Amino acid sequence: MSSPEPIKFTDGAAYERFMAPWSRSAGALFLDWLAPGTGRSWVDVGAGNGAFTELVLAKSAPSSVCAIDPSDAQIEAARKKISAKQVELSIGDAMALPYESNRFDVAVMALVLFFVPDPRKGASEMLRVTKPGGIVASYTWDVMGGGIPAQPLWDEMDAMGKPAARPPSAEISRFAALKALWADLGIRDVETRELVVERTFADFDDYWLSMVVSSPSGIVGKLTDAETAELKRRLQDRLPASASGVITVHAWATAIKGRKAA
Numbered sequence: 001m002s003s004p005e006p007i008k009f010t011d012g013a014a015y016e017r018f019m020a021p022w023s024r025s026a027g028a029l030f031l032d033w034l035a036p037g038t039g040r041s042w043v044d045v046g047a048g049n050g051a052f053t054e055l056v057l058a059k060s061a062p063s064s065v066c067a068i069d070p071s072d073a074q075i076e077a078a079r080k081k082i083s084a085k086q087v088e089l090s091i092g093d094a095m096a097l098p099y100e101s102n103r104f105d106v107a108v109m110a111l112v113l114f115f116v117p118d119p120r121k122g123a124s125e126m127l128r129v130t131k132p133g134g135i136v137a138s139y140t141w142d143v144m145g146g147g148i149p150a151q152p153l154w155d156e157m158d159a160m161g162k163p164a165a166r167p168p169s170a171e172i173s174r175f176a177a178l179k180a181l182w183a184d185l186g187i188r189d190v191e192t193r194e195l196v197v198e199r200t201f202a203d204f205d206d207y208w209l210s211m212v213v214s215s216p217s218g219i220v221g222k223l224t225d226a227e228t229a230e231l232k233r234r235l236q237d238r239l240p241a242s243a244s245g246v247i248t249v250h251a252w253a254t255a256i257k258g259r260k261a262a
């Protein structure tokens with residue numbers, strides 16, 4: 001198998017089709033579980049097009065949210081959607097956050113830590129910018145346990161000898177790795193939770209457009225017409241549709257939260 005290129009999140013509209021519905025349902029479960037209270041100051045690291053930031057605004061009534069992502073295109077898409085005055089959108093990297101220490105009540109990465117080349121550095125940056133007693137939390141798809149929404153696609157691409165790009169730090173999606181990292185950083189009151197979600201697609205064409213054509217891995221552009229047809233056939237065979245043609249796909253994530261020592 002040839003080795004896949006890294007995933008680049010550049011196209012905000014494609015991301016909206018591909019991931020935002022997943023991100024909203026898992027993000028809502030994550031926020032319900034975090035239960036951070038209202039009126040808190042947040043940093044949303046790897047905010048992408050702002051899908052999770054919008055949830056924080058709607059569900060947690062924050063006093064402020066600093067939302068940051070390295071992709072200009074994603075931040076541009078977020079700027080078009082989010083006008084709330086308490087949100088500050090910036091371009092930057094999880095491993096070098098441009099914020100002073102002990103600033104935020106809540107630091108989160110929603111579907112980000114497994115993309116950060118050095119997850120320990122990313123988590124320690126979240127801890128640094130969190131106030132003593134504040135919450136440091138993250139969730140990612142359970143990549144190692146087959147929980148990522150793209151798993152059916154990945155399986156079929158693997159079977160065709162055309163592996164799709166995996167998140168570079170997929171190992172951190174394991175509960176054991178997460179717990180070890182949070183413990184190593186001295187984060188207190190650590191809890192973990194599996195978040196299980198499902199998404200329905202109106203029919204196979206809806207699935208294909210959302211999960212294959214819109215994938216940030218740019219899969220279709222890298223396949224010949226014959227390979228594209230084969231992938232389509234494999235996915236159609238694999239994904240069970242209801243009598244009305246609706247396709248339901250499940251995914252699950254590993255979440256962790258804890259508090260910075262006071």
Ligand SMILES: C[S@@+](CC[C@H](N)C(=O)[O-])C[C@H]1O[C@@H](n2cnc3c(N)ncnc32)[C@H](O)[C@@H]1O
Nearest residue numbers: 009023046047048051052071093094110111115
């Ligand atoms: C799956 S998206 C999640 C977006 C958003 N948090 C959500 O829940 O919808 C992953 C995001 O991680 C960002 N990302 C990748 N590497 C990063 C890094 N080193 N630092 C911060 N963000 C990063 C990507 O640009 C992308 O927007």
